[in-house]
Amino acid sequence: MARGDLTDEQWVRLEAVLPELPVMGRKPRDRRQVFDGIWWRARTGSPWRDVPERYGPWETLYSVFRRWQIDGTWARILGKLPLKADTAGHIEWEVSVDSTICRAHQHAAGARKRGIHSGGQGSQGLAAEPDDHAIGRSRGGLTTKIHLAVDSSFHVLATAVTAGQRGDAPLFTEVMNRIRVPRPGGGRPRTTPIHVLADRAYSSRQIRKYLRRRQISHTIPEKRDQAGHRRRRGSAGGRPPGFDCEKYKTRHAVENRIGLLKQARGIATRYDKLAVRYEATIQLALIRQAL
Template sequence: MAPRARLTAVLPPLPVMGRKPRDRRQVFDGIWWRARTGSPWRDVPKRYGPWETLYSVFRRWQIDGTWARVLEKLQVKADAAGHIEWEVSVDSTICRVHQHAAGARKKGTTIRAGRVRTAWRASRDHAVGRSRGGLTTKIHLAVDSSFQVLATAVTAGQRGDAPLFTELMNRIRVPRPGSGRPRTRPAHVLADRAYSSREIREYLRRRNIPHTIPEKRDQVRHRLRRGSSGGRPPAFDREKYKARHKIENRIGLLKQARGVATRYDKLAVRYEATIQLALIRQAL
């Protein structure tokens, strides 16, 4: 099926905004143009329609979860076709925050958009952190061996990787085409030394998920210093670990969208929607 037909099959009707509805593909292309280039909304070419319409659709579909549902539909079709291999690699990447993305309100708020009324509480920092390079945001990803992104999360740039591991794993949820519970358990997990902790290994053992995670050097020294009471080293397959390079490749592909590589959205929920949009476009 051609990408245009696949997109038409998963996109919902445009929201009613008092005008004659535009072509869904035209609106989607305009929203994607902004995410691909990182341009301000006001600079979107007029051939896509008024920028106010594009931003309004983007915002409403973020509030009611449309972008997440469209991405989920594509994941369901990919899993049914056997394209998801469930050997999952976990990692994160740092994205620079543009100065226009700073200064969002720190308190929670309630958003009302037409008939859709969604109350949400924004994170205290809006996933904007300060590090040596300035303002940064960190994207956490879970990617399978066929480059399918199964889960994402955004945090402030200075946040560590290990504390987000459990939440990222819990976000893996691919419904089945027919009846049955969604699949949430990977067949294998690959991660680098940043995820080498006792809590993560115990979490994976409880869920009966095999994993390949190298030990940190200080953990090796501490175990050897304790002698026989230090226990056995965790199993590590060096050849298996080489497959983890696929998540690095997938991060590079995701950052081809300049609206993702550099964050221009003030709110974390808007930035997450931009990431979902990039994943949808690349999946097509």
């Protein structure tokens, strides 16, 4: 067992939710070996061709990674892990939302713009390869932004990937709508947190109205220009939104989770050309860290 590979205890947990390898015209390889090889590539950020031979042919590893992205296997595996955590009472449903920018390597650029076919379902059952491949150009170069919703126990409940220049607030509703934790006894998955924390980037009337409509309490600081505009209007400006400074301190959970996620070099720097592949790499990292 090499550094970073699954331990026996971790493999027992993963084996219960990991499907059989797809048939590719030859004798199937060991699932544990294949998973460790795919994870080695995500952990190191190495090209697929440089994966050590002990994990088998790199073509096999990439083929399995690609097929499981296309048919939504990575998303399904990741969806089953929060179910076990919720059953054990580990998910606390106090959710923090934030985003982080990751540099896109030059090898991530160059995917064709027309006629692209994502090959199936992306993260959380959403099918789509965006026209810009979720790569934005700014002063810092090519960047991609990862949006996350994390509970106070560091469980990642939802993710979304956009171009680096995209704002946080416009993606808030989509990230919240992607929270879907299956219930142990079946039925509709749980989608509603009891409380949401976010920074000033999410301070808008639309977001507060959305949370009130879903009856979700929130702790979001008001922007200075919004506060000044409200005071200038006098009584017509209404009351300031409630804000609990002590409660806001618990928002560090999402910041810490972002730091942990970026320990995988294949996440901290994007090497995947397609957004759906990069999103699958994020799902793989979340699966591995959940173990």
